[in-house]
Amino acid sequence: MTVQTYSLPRVTIEAGTVCRYLGARAGALPPELLGQIETICARAETLGVWRAGWLTLPIRVEEACVDAGGLIRLPGKSLAAHLAGCARAVLFCATAGPGFDRMLSANRLQPARLAIWDAAGTAGIESFCDRFCEALGGHQRSRFSPGYGDLPMQSQQEILSVLDARRTLGVGLTQGLLMTPAKSVTAIVGLEETK
Secondary structure, X not given: OOOEEEEEOOOOOXXXXXXXXXXXXXXXXXXXXXXXXXXXXXXXXXXXXXXXXEEEEEEEEOOOEEXXXXXXXXXXXXXXXXXXXXXXXXXEEEXXXXXXHHHHHHOOOOHHHHHHHHHHHHHHHHHXXXXXXXXXXXXXXXXXXXXXXXXXXXXXHHHHHHOOHHHHHOOEEOOOOOXXXXXXXXXXXXXXXXX
């Protein structure tokens, strides 16, 4: 099976979404801080190398796990319940690339800017994942990632391996199960049969 890829030259990162990740309302912030957030959002939109790799696989839903094409078994009753009724799913990894890691490192001594860059990266990868899922089309369940419900974080390792993510996207995993680049996501999306 060949891993397919998808990319965008930029994504939209809304200042209001970044404020929400920061735990603030845009209207309640001083204008100079909101201006800084908007500037970082504009820079972040093109900083990312927005890419995804994915496979569409037949799935078999069991009581406490999901078998995806015989390539991977994802444990968890919550995942099984989420994908009940689906015969196929998309297994994917998405990344914003290493640019955000560089910006986080460059701003580590400026806590406010560090927090804004971190929130902008999170908003960006979420926006990209939404665009990727829209591009898949059809009727889909919401994406389900390791760490949701009882799907263990260790599942990321298997997902990245099946997708050959190190080679195809430059995405790896630390010993602490954190993805590198940091603004990366793995997930499974159930595909519903249309009637």
